[in-house]
Amino acid sequence: MDSTLLKGLTVLEAVARSEHPRGASELARELELTRSNVHRTLQTLAAAGYLRTAADGSGYECTVKLFELSSAVMERVDVRRVAQHWIHRLAEQTDETVHLSILDGAEVVYLDKVESGQPVRAYSSVGGRAPAHCVASGKALLAALPEDELAAFVEGGLPAWTERTLSVPADLCRDLAHARRTGCAVNRGEWRISVAGVAAVVFDARSRPAAAVGVSGPVERVLPQESRYRDAVLATARDISRELGCRAYPSGPSPAPGTQQEGDG
Structure with a gap:
């Protein structure tokens, strides 16, 4: 297992789930990592385009790159x-x-x-x-x-x-x-x-x-x-x-008469 990659993904997930920018010190406490390790990880993620420094300087926040990737997955x-x-x-x-x-x-x-x-x-x-x-x-x-x-x-x-x-x-x-x-x-x-x-x-x-x-x-x-x-x-x-191609719905009773949608025959 690549521990460096795992730490990077953990930091990225923590920032992505946060409602506000995150700093290295608070992330280090939350994730039980060293501040220097988290700081390097944040800089690396920023260099890769996944994070950026918040305009007010309060920490790092996600860019739209993460959204673009998730959208591509969701489309499939x-x-x-x-x-x-x-x-x-x-x-x-x-x-x-x-x-x-x-x-x-x-x-x-x-x-x-x-x-x-x-x-x-x-x-x-x-x-x-x-x-x-x-x-x-x-x-x-x-x-x-x-x-x-x-x-x-x-x-x-x-x-x-x-x-x-x-x-x-x-x-x-x-x-x-x-x-x-x-x-x-x-x-x-x-x-x-x-x-x-x-x-x-x-x-x-x-x-x-x-x-x-x-x-x-x-x-x-x-x-x-x-x-x-x-x-x-x-x-x-x-x-x-x-x-989706299911020919015979395998579970549950049929809806009561008068409640079916059009084409539900």
């Missing part, structure tokens, strides 16, 4: 491009925030989102992460895992984020079994106590999980309409899956 994630139309339509149907997410280890990563137009809504950002066992999209994707992979995930520990988090493996497994039967997973304030969500899996041409699509919003708005949101989310997941 076909599910994001295919889902664009459908997630906007789902947002119009529900007037809630819609996410398109993928599973990355013990977390989900938000590939795309459509913001709710309502003044009180769920907060998130594209590229942001959330614990998979606590959010609807994560639970939908966990429910689609093979048994051995799910067992390994559960054995890794289930941190509790709120009093409603399913941190006991047996409880989570029962909830995921229900998600498999119904086709949708539900978050009832398990990551943020005031936020709920409903999500379903998007499958690719080989019937493999490609992503999850879901809606999220305040608990008091989402949970009373859980049934309606299930139908809308599942129909959207089916539509995206079909465009």
Whole structure:
């Protein structure tokens, strides 16, 4: 393993995730590295075009080069491009925030989102992460895992984020079994106590999980309409899956009559 490269990437990630410019001293404390090492790394990243000195001299910040690279990667994630139309339509149907997410280890990563137009809504950002066992999209994707992979995930520990988090493996497994039967997973304030969500899996041409699509919003708005949101989310997941080449959606019941989108036959 190249330790110098690893340190450089660690420093770059720390600066990229920060909301303000970062200096060598605070990064050294945070990352438990020497100040001189961090200072050299920052200068190297700046010379490569990934960082620049902030205008006010308060530290280093990212340039658009990192965005350009991430955008190039995202363009190759076909599910994001295919889902664009459908997630906007789902947002119009529900007037809630819609996410398109993928599973990355013990977390989900938000590939795309459509913001709710309502003044009180769920907060998130594209590229942001959330614990998979606590959010609807994560639970939908966990429910689609093979048994051995799910067992390994559960054995890794289930941190509790709120009093409603399913941190006991047996409880989570029962909830995921229900998600498999119904086709949708539900978050009832398990990551943020005031936020709920409903999500379903998007499958690719080989019937493999490609992503999850879901809606999220305040608990008091989402949970009373859980049934309606299930139908809308599942129909959207089916539509995206079909465009990805999935011929037979492998999970969950068909949406109730009158809730299907056009062409969902």
